Each structure stands twice: as structure tokens, then as C-alpha cells.
Amino acid sequence: MEKSKKAMVLKRVQMPERAPGVRVTNFNEVALGYSPERAIQEASRCLQCKDSPCRRGCPVEVDIPAFVKCIKEGDFTGAIREIKKKNFLPAICGRVCPQENQCERFCVLGKKRDPLTIGGLERFAADHGRDKNPLDEPSKPKPTVKRVAVVGSGPAGLTVAGDLARVGHEVTLFEGLHKPGGVLVYGIPEFRLPKEIVEFEVDYVRQLGVEIKTNAVIGKLFTIDELFKRGYHAIFIGVGAGLPLFMGIPGENLDGVYSANEFLTRANLMKSYLFPEYDTPIKRGGRVAVVGGGNVAVDAARVALRLGADEVYLVYRRGEAEMPARAEEIRHAKEEGIIFEVLTLPVRLLGKNGWVCGMECVRVELGEPDESGRRRPIPIKGSEFALDVDVVVVAIGTRANPLLPSTTPGLELNERGYIVADEETGRTSREGVFAGGDIVTGAATVISAMGAGRKAARAIDEYLKK
Amino acid sequence: MFKIVKKEELTADVYLIELEAPDIARKAQPGQFIVLRIGERGERIPLTIADFDRAKGTISILFLVVGKSTRWLSDLRAGDHLVDVSGPLGKPSEIERVGTVLCAGGGVGIGAIHPIARAFREAGNRVIVVMGFRSKDLIVFEDEMRAVCDEFHICTDDGSRGFKGFVAQLVDKILKEDEVDLVYAIGPTMMMRTVCDTTRPHRIKTVVSLNPVMVDGTGMCGSCRVSVGGKTKFCCVDGPEFDGQQVDFDLLMARQKIYLEEEKLSMERYEAKGEGRRAKSERRVKDEKRKAEGECRKVKS
Ligand SMILES: Cc1cc2nc3c(=O)[nH]c(=O)nc-3n(C[C@H](O)[C@H](O)[C@H](O)COP(=O)(O)OP(=O)(O)OC[C@H]3O[C@@H](n4cnc5c(N)ncnc54)[C@H](O)[C@@H]3O)c2cc1C
Ligand SMILES: Cc1cc2nc3c(=O)[nH]c(=O)nc-3n(C[C@H](O)[C@H](O)[C@H](O)COP(=O)(O)OP(=O)(O)OC[C@H]3O[C@@H](n4cnc5c(N)ncnc54)[C@H](O)[C@@H]3O)c2cc1C
Ligand code: SF4
Ligand code: FES
Numbered sequence: 050m051e052k053s054k055k056a057m058v059l060k061r062v063q064m065p066e067r068a069p070g071v072r073v074t075n076f077n078e079v080a081l082g083y084s085p086e087r088a089i090q091e092a093s094r095c096l097q098c099k100d101s102p103c104r105r106g107c108p109v110e111v112d113i114p115a116f117v118k119c120i121k122e123g124d125f126t127g128a129i130r131e132i133k134k135k136n137f138l139p140a141i142c143g144r145v146c147p148q149e150n151q152c153e154r155f156c157v158l159g160k161k162r163d164p165l166t167i168g169g170l171e172r173f174a175a176d177h178g179r180d181k182n183p184l185d186e187p188s189k190p191k192p193t194v195k196r197v198a199v200v201g202s203g204p205a206g207l208t209v210a211g212d213l214a215r216v217g218h219e220v221t222l223f224e225g226l227h228k229p230g231g232v233l234v235y236g237i238p239e240f241r242l243p244k245e246i247v248e249f250e251v252d253y254v255r256q257l258g259v260e261i262k263t264n265a266v267i268g269k270l271f272t273i274d275e276l277f278k279r280g281y282h283a284i285f286i287g288v289g290a291g292l293p294l295f296m297g298i299p300g301e302n303l304d305g306v307y308s309a310n311e312f313l314t315r316a317n318l319m320k321s322y323l324f325p326e327y328d329t330p331i332k333r334g335g336r337v338a339v340v341g342g343g344n345v346a347v348d349a350a351r352v353a354l355r356l357g358a359d360e361v362y363l364v365y366r367r368g369e370a371e372m373p374a375r376a377e378e379i380r381h382a383k384e385e386g387i388i389f390e391v392l393t394l395p396v397r398l399l400g401k402n403g404w405v406c407g408m409e410c411v412r413v414e415l416g417e418p419d420e421s422g423r424r425r426p427i428p429i430k431g432s433e434f435a436l437d438v439d440v441v442v443v444a445i446g447t448r449a450n451p452l453l454p455s456t457t458p459g460l461e462l463n464e465r466g467y468i469v470a471d472e473e474t475g476r477t478s479r480e481g482v483f484a485g486g487d488i489v490t491g492a493a494t495v496i497s498a499m500g501a502g503r504k505a506a507r508a509i510d511e512y513l514k515k
Numbered sequence: 516m517f518k519i520v521k522k523e524e525l526t527a528d529v530y531l532i533e534l535e536a537p538d539i540a541r542k543a544q545p546g547q548f549i550v551l552r553i554g555e556r557g558e559r560i561p562l563t564i565a566d567f568d569r570a571k572g573t574i575s576i577l578f579l580v581v582g583k584s585t586r587w588l589s590d591l592r593a594g595d596h597l598v599d600v601s602g603p604l605g606k607p608s609e610i611e612r613v614g615t616v617l618c619a620g621g622g623v624g625i626g627a628i629h630p631i632a633r634a635f636r637e638a639g640n641r642v643i644v645v646m647g648f649r650s651k652d653l654i655v656f657e658d659e660m661r662a663v664c665d666e667f668h669i670c671t672d673d674g675s676r677g678f679k680g681f682v683a684q685l686v687d688k689i690l691k692e693d694e695v696d697l698v699y700a701i702g703p704t705m706m707m708r709t710v711c712d713t714t715r716p717h718r719i720k721t722v723v724s725l726n727p728v729m730v731d732g733t734g735m736c737g738s739c740r741v742s743v744g745g746k747t748k749f750c751c752v753d754g755p756e757f758d759g760q761q762v763d764f765d766l767l768m769a770r771q772k773i774y775l776e777e778e779k780l781s782m783e784r785y786e787a788k789g790e791g792r793r794a795k796s797e798r799r800v801k802d803e804k805r806k807a808e809g810e811c812r813k814v815k816s
Contacts, residue, residue, distance in 0.1 A: 225733050227552055227559075227599040264601040266733055270538055291735040295747070302740055302747060302766055304773045311736035319558065319730070325784055328558040328583060329730075330777035403769035450734050452752060 061163040062091040069384040073354050076239040076322055079381060080144070085125070088173040092121040095165050098157055103167060106155040108500035111135045113152060113167055120170055129178035132171060137211050137254070138204060138499065140179060140246045143172025145237060146496050147375050179249055189258070190217035195513040198223060198281040199259075200267045200453065203231020204495045205287035205486025207254050208502030209509070214257040216510055221281070222259050225266040228318060231289055233495070235318040236310070236345065238352050241378075244317070268456040273482060283481045283509045286468060287502065290487035292450040295443055296340065300398030305332060305405040309341070309349045309444035316352045331356065335439030338362045338408050340395055342372035346444035347379065350387045353442065362436060364390045366413055366426045390436070394426060398441060408436045447492050457482075467491060475505030483509055516596040517551075520573055525655040528580040529623060530589045531565070537572030539564075539602045545630035546608030546724065546756055549574065550732040552599040553587050560584045561729045561751070564603060565626030574602075577626030577656070583781035604732045605755045608722070610634045614696040617689065618664070619645040619710055621682045621702025625656045627724055628701045633663040635699075641665050643689065647682035647706065651675040683709035690717045698722070700759060704768055711759035723759035725750050727770050742766050 065081040066072075072079050083091065095117045103113045111132055119128035132139045148154075148168035156164035195218045199210045202224040210222045228234050230247045255261060267273065267288075276284055293308035295301050312331070315321040319329035337353040339346050342365035353361045363382065365372060369391050372379060383389070392413050399407035412432035415424035449466040461469040461478035468477055468484040475483035485501030487493055521533035539549065548563045566575040580586050591597075608631050616635045620628035625646060636642045644664035648654050650673045661667050669677035670685045678685045682702065689695070690713070698721040700710035707723040714721040727739045727750050734752035741750045744761035748754065 225601065226731065227601070264599050265538075266601060266604065269603055269733075270542060270601075291733075293735070293737045295737070302742060302770070304769055308737040311730060311738045314730055314736050320556075324777065325781050327556045328781060330558075330774040330781070332773075403772070452734055 058094050058158070059162040061166055062087050062094075064166065064169050069381075069386070072240065073385050076355055078243050079240050082176055083169055083173045085123075085173075085177075088120055088170060089123060091166055092117045092170055094158060095121065096157055102155040102157060103152040103165070106150075106152040107135075108151065108496045109135045109503060111152075111171075116174060117165070117167070117170055120174060125174060125177040128170075128174035132174055133178075136171075136499070137208050138250050138495070139171050140175035141204070141233060141242060141250060142496055142499075143168050143170075143175050144242050144246075147494060149376060151496070179246070190215060192219065193217040193513065195219065195283070196221070196281045197283050197285065197509060197513075198276045199285045199287065200273075201225075201231060201287040201289060201486070201488070202229035202251070202261065203287055203289050203486060203498060204233065205289075205498040205502040205505075206231070206285065207251065208499045209285045209287065209483075209485070209506045210259045211254045211257050212503060212506035213509060214254070214259045218510070218513065220259045222254075222261045223265040223267050223271075224261065224263045225288075226318065227263050229261050229263060231287075235314045236348070238313065238317055238348050240351070240355070241348065266452070268453040273453070273457045273460075273479070277481070283483065283512055285475070285502075285505055285509060286453065286477075286482065286484040286488060287486040287498070288450065288453050288488045289498075290447045290449055290467070290492045292448045293443070294446050294448060296395060296445060298395060298397055300400055300405065301443070303398055303400040303405040304403050305439060306398060306441045306443065309339075309345045309442055310447065312349050312442045313345070313352065316356070322352075322356055332440050333357045334359065336360045336362075336437055337440040337442065338364050338390075338395075338436055338438045339442040339444055340364045341444030341446070342367065342374060342391075343444065343446070344374045344378060345446075346442075347374040347382050347387075349442045349444050351378075351382055351385060353440065354385055354387065358440075360388060361386075362388045362390050362438075364393050364395060364408070364410065364436075366392070366394045367415060367423060368392055371415075371423055392426065394428060396433070399435070405438060405441050408438050408441060410434055410436060447487075449488055449491075465491070473504060474508035475501060476508060481512065516598060517600040519591055519593050519595050519597070522591065522593050524589075525577070526653050528589070529577070529653070529655055530580070531575055531577050531626075531655075532588070532591075533573050533575045534597070534600060535572060536574050536600050536602075539600065540567045540569050540572050540574050543567040543574060543603040544607030545610065545634045546627075547603035547605045548732070548755060549576070549600050549602035550604060550729065551576075551588075551597050551601070553584065553591070553597055555598060557587070557598070558584055559599075559730055559732070561604075561726070561732055563627035563724070563755075565629055567630070575626075577623055579623040582778045583785045586782065586785060601732065605751060606753070608634065608699075608756055610638050612639045615641045615643065615694060617643045617645065617686065617695045617698045619647070619682050619686055619698065619700040619702070619706075620660070621647040621700075621706040622653075624700075624702030624706070624724070625660065628699060629656060629659055629663065631699055631701075632660065636663050636665070643693070643695070644668065645670070645682055645685050645689065647671070647685065647702070648676075649673065681709060682706050683713045686710055687713045690714065690719065695719055704764060704771065707759060708764040711762070711764075715760055721759040722756050723762060724755045725757060725762065725767060726755065727767060728773060740770070 116128040116131040153164040293310040315331045320327040321329040321331035337358040339350040397409040413426035419425040470484040475485045486498035518535040562576040565577040618632040642664040643666040732751045739750040742763035
């Protein structure tokens with residue numbers, strides 16, 4: 050008896066997943082979430098540590114033991130209330146946060162064996178709140194007659210907008226695309242983050258009183274200065290790091306070569322996986338090579354597979370251990386049959402009648418660490434080889450899109466074009482202008498963008514009181 | 516939602532639509548474009564702002580039906596709404612006082628060249644307009660263009676009106692007779708390319724407006740990459756206007772063909788399905804009427 054109880058504490062309650070063979074045929078969500086019984090069982094593993102080290106790993110300081118305790122006691126509504134005090138987007142974070150590097154990394158249980166599945170429990174509580182028990186109407190605060198413009202509706206912008214609306218400011222959220230959500234709608238695929246969840250969370254922000262204006266490309270439709278002239282007292286910039294990088298190798302403009310942003314935007318935002326029901330086309334099938342090793346590359350590879358590719362290669366210039374993608378996603382990709390070509394550097398794309406038909410690569414070995422601290426790939430002489438491909442997706446990172454900064458005089462940028470902002474307040478070189486998320490840090494995570502949004506909201510509220 | 520306040524069929528398969536979009540109208544400059552989505556399942560398509568009325572709060576687009584989205588757009592009526600219109604996108608034309616500016620427009624490129632010619636004239640330039648069409652039945656915007664230039668030329672491929680030949684040939688003729696400081700050429704890719712070939716020996720700067728396939732129109736996807744002077748540019752944010760003599764037109768033309776198969780499928784489905792059917796039968800009646808009047812000709816630029 051004693052022994053089996055201990056085993057239960059050490060081992061994770063697994064979250065059910067769709068079988069690889071089934072899931073590659075559609076865009077349905079892969080991880081299926083806990084049942085109430087399983088959630089309670091998993092929650093019961095929590096030791097309710099006094100000093101709760103897990104909280105230190107959470108960028109928005111969710112009271113983890115408190116919400117886990119609620120789940121354990123069957124009070125699922127209490128759990129989601131507890132989380133929502135700190136985290137606006139729990140159904141999203143529960144799915145896409147790299148918990149293994151955050152809260153779960155600090156969990157005491159992890160010292161012996163499996164840390165608590167904090168992300169899975171967060172997701173469970175959030176889904177429960179959504180399905181069973183629509184959250185209470187947000188209470189209407191006293192209006193402050195201060196107006197705030199938030200530019201960009203990714204996690205950073207949504208958090209700032211929500212936080213400021215909650216304390217009574219009048220907030221308008223400007224989004225350049227036709228749908229709010231940022232990377233959550235255009236980048237992260239349906240099978241990892243169903244879009245109806247993003248819509249639900251965006252609606253919640255709307256219910257708080259935030260006015261969302263889509264099709265509003267700031268810098269074009271209005272500049273930051275024009276927004277001030279229109280009566281906004283403070284402005285938050287959360288426009289993300291949306292400019293795709295290419296490799297700069299010959300053949301990159303051939304037909305069939307996509308940036309990951311384009312490939313994923315077509316598939317996710319424009320729903321081209323449902324073409325011709327939806328009008329936006331995308332190339333389907335064939336052999337697809339995705340270049341890169343982060344979440345974006347793995348997402349693109351898994352999308353290509355679901356679009357019916359015969360073979361999908363993930364071409365990465367360092368080793369598998371160096372891949373920045375989440376471990377879980379790498380596992381999923383492998384289960385689904387994606388072929389990993391690591392320690393491989395593309396040198397040239399080959400074309401036939403304007404279409405890409407091959408990718409010339411060279412194998413590399415890892416040398417001394419470079420400025421990012423990761424070991425530098427060095428080509429191995431004579432190891433050249435070519436992959437036959439019909440589609441290439443370049444997912445080697447993004448930079449700041451200069452569209453907004455270039456129309457905002459006096460806004461200080463760093464040498465890579467990101468906005469210089471104070472880490473604690475989001476304050477920029479321009480009076481009344483704050484910034485946060487990927488446009489300040491470079492491509493990072495959903496939760497860090499939210500964290501930056503939260504801090505900026507606090508600072509903006511202070512600023513408006515003056 | 517963006518309301519259509521006016522729709523007009525200018526000639527076979529060429530339409531002018533005036534849209535209620537006060538914020539865009541207030542900011543629009545010559546050379547800029549919008550990206551629109553007709554309905555919830557629609558794609559994002561770029562169209563040049565052919566005109567804007569800041570007081571009325573409207574913008575106009577002039578388009579040729581080439582596939583499903585433009586066909587669908589042509590089937591809408593005044594009072595209908597588009598779900599999304601984003602703009603003004605792209606860099607405005609660089610309007611300066613340079614002396615004599617030749618503005619050459621072919622086909623629906625006329626829509627784009629119109630506000631540019633007007634702006635150059637307002638800036639104190641002498642403006643020569645050259646308009647080219649397949650034949651006289653397809654001429655659009657003539658009065659509008661005449662109103663914004665000092666000298667007006669027109670050509671048709673079949674000689675049914677004005678100079679017989681292509682825009683580039685007429686431009687060549689004018690350049691041989693006249694002092695021109697700047698050429699603007701906007702129209703089908705082939706026309707822009709041949710105009711650039713014509714102006715090159717004359718060493719006259721020639722600005723063209725490129726139209727690669729786009730998605731967002733804000734520099735986020737790279738679908739619109741073009742090569743100018745050996746460098747890759749994103750047409751939607753770095754352009755759409757570029758120095759035509761530096762443009763790799765072969766690449767542009769190749770990249771415009773990426774989705775040929777899918778575009779064909781989309782169009783066939785639209786024409787076959789109920790959504791397009793009523794409009795289609797209305798069109799057939801109209802086409803027949805036109806044929807009876809002896810002025811029908813199918814355009815495909
Ligand atoms: C494919 C992909 C997968 C990812 N997977 C994960 C993951 O699993 N876990 C994780 O934590 N993170 C992941 N990330 C990273 C994470 O999504 C980002 O770090 C996060 O979304 C950044 O948030 P943000 O609010 O700063 O900007 P974004 O989410 O980029 O949103 C910025 C918004 O601003 C809009 N905008 C831009 N310019 C303008 C303008 N001029 N005017 C108006 N609006 C404008 C954009 O259209 C966009 O909607 C992933 C990213 C990608 C691309
Ligand atoms: C900046 C910009 C401004 C534009 N302005 C105008 C305008 O003012 N008036 C206008 O009529 N069109 C304009 N276009 C072209 C217009 O966007 C396309 O004709 C439209 O997207 C076609 O959509 P569709 O679904 O009807 O046709 P599709 O089914 O997408 O295409 C059908 C046929 O048209 C060709 N085609 C598709 N896209 C383009 C394109 N971008 N350029 C040239 N040929 C294309 C295809 O190769 C195919 O043969 C512009 C394009 C850009 C990039
Ligand atoms: S560290 Fe782990 S066991 Fe301790 S309170 Fe946090 S989640 Fe529970
Ligand atoms: S259309 Fe996406 S970058 Fe130009």
C-alpha cells in the first residue's frame with residue numbers, strides 16, 4: 050500500500066493524445082487534456098510547498114499551489130479564478146508555455162522524478178471555466194476618462210489592454226491584420242492551439258470594455274503622433290517581431306520557397322488547409338524541407354505534413370540537443386514521421402522552370418561557442434549532398450518590422466531595430482509611449498510578452514494618474 | 516465592414532468601385548494600395564487606390580476580373596459590404612517638381628496612374644499621358660486622365676483608336692520628339708517591362724508599380740519578394756514603386772504564376788456554384804446585349 054502510494058506521487062498522470070497516424074491527417078488538437086478524475090489525481094501529487102519554488106519560475110507569478118489545491122478539492126471554478134488573478138490567457142498558456150523551462154523546472158517533485166504537470170492542470174482549469182461555467186461578468190470599474198491606444202493584439206497588447214480596462218481606462222486596441230491575436234492566430238497552428246480558444250480569450254478582453262479595431266496598420270493609417278492628436282493619453286506598442294529573415298543563399302526567391310510566416314499565415318490565419326472552401330491557396334503535398342530548429346520550424350513542418358506532404362525534412366544546422374523548440378514538440382514531430390536532418394546547412398536552392406526542385410546542403414560539425422553561447426557550425430569539406438524538394442519553408446527567425454518605428458520620430462531603437470524600453474516599466478524614449486513583448490526582446494514567448502504587458506500596464510496606470 | 520457606395524462596369528470585365536473608408540481616404544497618397552477581403556472565407560487581395568475623396572470619406576478601386584476574388588468583387592452591388600479593407604499600404608509615389616513627366620498606363624494600370632499624374636501636375640510639372648488598350652471598346656478613364664495632363668496620347672493594339680501599337684512603341688516615339696525627365700509606367704507586367712526596355716537607351720528614370728502575390732501587405736510574410744538591382748525587396752513595404760530599370764521582371768512573372776492551378780480551380784468552383792450563378796446569368800444577359808450591339812470583346816491582360 051505504502052509503496053504504491055509513493056509510486057503514484059512520483060509518476061505523472063499522462064495527458065491523452067491523439068495517435069500520430071490519425072493526427073497527421075487533420076488539424077485537430079493533438080493533446081486532449083485531462084478528464085476531471087485525472088486532473089484531480091494529478092493535482093493530488095502536489096506537495097503544497099510553503100515556499101512554492103514553482104512560482105519563481107512563472108513570469109506572471111500565478112499562485113500555483115493555490116489553484117492546484119482547488120483542483121484537488123474539485124473546486125474547478127475556484128481554480129480558474131485563482132489563475133485569472135494573474136494570468137489573462139490561461140487556456141493559451143496552459144497549451145503553449147514552455148513549462149519545462151519555467152514553473153515545472155523548479156517543482157520539488159522534479160528532483161525525484163516527474164515534476165507536477167502544472168501546464169496541463171492550468172489548461173484543465175481554463176477549459177473547464179470555458180466549457181462549463183462561463184466566467185462571471187467582469188465588474189465595471191469607474192471610468193477614469195483617460196484614453197489609451199494599444200498597438201498590436203498579440204499576448205502583450207491583449208494583456209495591457211485588459212489590465213488597463215479593468216482599472217477604468219478607455220482602451221482602443223489597434224491591430225493591422227483582420228483578426229486579433231497576433232502570433233496566436235497567424236502563427237501557432239490549430240492542432241496546438243485551437244483558434245476558438247484564442248477567440249474566447251479575445252472576447253473576454255472585449256467584455257472588459259476594450260474596443261478592438263482591426264485593419265488598422267499603425268504607421269500607415271495613423272502614426273503614433275496622430276494617435277496622440279486624436280486624444281490618446283498614452284500608447285503601448287506591442288507589434289511583435291514580425292519581419293521574416295531569409296538565408297541569403299542563391300535560389301531563395303524561386304516559386305515554392307516560403308518564409309515560415311507566410312506558410313503559417315496562409316495555413317492558420319487564412320485557413321488555406323481548407324482550400325478551396327476558403328479562398329487562400331497553399332502548396333500541398335510533395336517533399337517539403339523546413340529550415341530551422343525552433344518552435345516555428347517544428348510547427349511549419351507539422352503543418353506541411355498535415356497538408357499532405359509525402360516527406361518532410363527538418364533541416365537544422367546544429368544538433369538536436371541545441372534545438373530551441375520545446376521538447377514536447379520535437380517528440381510530437383518525430384512521432385509523426387518528420388525526418389530530422391541535423392548538423393546540416395543549406396547552401397543553395399536549385400530550380401526547374403522557376404520552381405524549387407532541390408536543396409543543396411553540407412554537413413557541419415560543432416566548433417567553439419559563438420556570441421549566443423551556442424557552438425558554431427563548421428562545414429565539413431566534401432560532405433555536400435542534395436535533397437529533392439518541392440517546397441522549402443525558411444524558419445530561421447524574425448526581426449523587428451520597421452514599419453511602425455520608422456514613422457515614429459524620437460523612438461529609440463537598438464542596433465537590431467528593436468525598441469529600447471525599460472524592463473520594469475516598458476517606458477521608451479518617447480513621453481507617454483510604452484512598449485513590450487517581442488518588439489522589445491526579439492522573438493521570445495507568449496508568457497514573457499504577457500509579463501511585459503502586465504508591467505507596462507502598471508506603469509501606464511501610474512503615468513496616467515500623474 | 517466597408518460599404519460599397521458605387522459600382523460601375525466601365526467596360527467588359529473592368530469595374531470601378533467606390534468604398535466608404537473615411538480613415539483610409541484621409542491618409543491615402545498617390546501610389547498606395549489597399550488589401551481587402553470580401554467575405555469571411557475570402558483571400559486578402561491588393562488593389563491600388565485609384566482615387567480618394569477626403570471630404571466624402573471614400574476611396575475608389577479600378578479592377579480587372581482575372582480570377583475568383585475579382586469576379587466575386589464584381590458581383591457585389593452598391594449597398595453591399597466588404598468585411599475587411601486595410602490601408603493605405605505601400606510607400607506613396609515620390610512627387611517632386613522635375614520638369615516633364617510622362618505617365619504611361621496600360622489596362623487597369625490606368626487606375627493607379629491617375630492620382631499620380633494628377634499629383635505631378637499639381638506639383639507644377641508638365642504631364643504627358645499615354646494610355647494603351649487592346650482596342651477602343653476597352654478604353655476607360657479617358658476623361659479623368661485628360662483632366663490631369665497637359666498632353667494626351669492614346670494607343671490601341673488593333674489601331675481602332677489613336678496610335679496603332681503598344682504603349683512602349685508610343686512612348687518611344689514621344690521620347691524621340693520630346694524632352695522628358697521622368698517616366699511612370701503602370702500596367703500589366705509585360706507592358707511595364709517593355710516600357711523600361713524602351714526608356715533604357717534614352718537614360719530616363721522609369722518608375723514602375725509592381726504587383727506580386729501578397730498576403731498581409733505589411734512586410735510580415737515575404738510573399739511579395741521582388742528583386743531590384745540584385746537585392747531582394749518586399750514589394751508591399753519597400754514599394755510598390757521601384758526603379759523599373761533595376762527590376763528583375765523574369766522573377767516577378769515567375770512568382771505571379773505560383774498558384775495558377777489553384778486559381779483556376781477556385782474560379783471554376785465559383786462559377787459552377789450557386790453563389791456565382793445568379794450573377795453569372797445576369798452577366799450572360801448583359802454580354803449578349805453587348806454582343807448584339809457589336810461591342811463585345813473578352814479581355815485578358
Ligand atoms: C509559429 C510560432 C510558434 C510559437 N510557439 C510558441 C510556443 O509554443 N510557446 C511560446 O511561449 N511562444 C511561442 N511563440 C512565440 C510567441 O508567440 C511570441 O513570442 C509572442 O506571440 C509575442 O507576443 P507579442 O504580443 O509581442 O507579439 P505578436 O504575437 O507578434 O503580436 C503582434 C501583433 O501586432 C500586429 N502588428 C504589427 N505591426 C503592427 C502595426 N504597425 N499596426 C498594428 N498592428 C501591428 C501584428 O499583426 C500582430 O497581430 C511562437 C511563435 C511563432 C511564430
Ligand atoms: C500592389 C498591387 C496593386 C494592384 N492593383 C491592382 C489594381 O488596381 N487593379 C487590378 O485589377 N489589379 C490590381 N492588382 C492585381 C490584383 O491584386 C490581382 O488581380 C488579384 O489579386 C487577382 O485575384 P483573383 O482571385 O481575382 O485572381 P487569381 O485567381 O488570384 O488570379 C487569376 C489570374 O490573375 C493572375 N494574377 C493573380 N495575382 C496577380 C497579381 N498580383 N498581378 C498580376 N496578375 C495576377 C494570375 O496569375 C492568374 O492568371 C494589384 C496587385 C498588387 C500587388
Ligand atoms: S513546487 Fe511542485 S509540488 Fe511544490 S507547490 Fe509547486 S507545484 Fe506543488
Ligand atoms: S505581402 Fe507579406 S510581406 Fe509583402
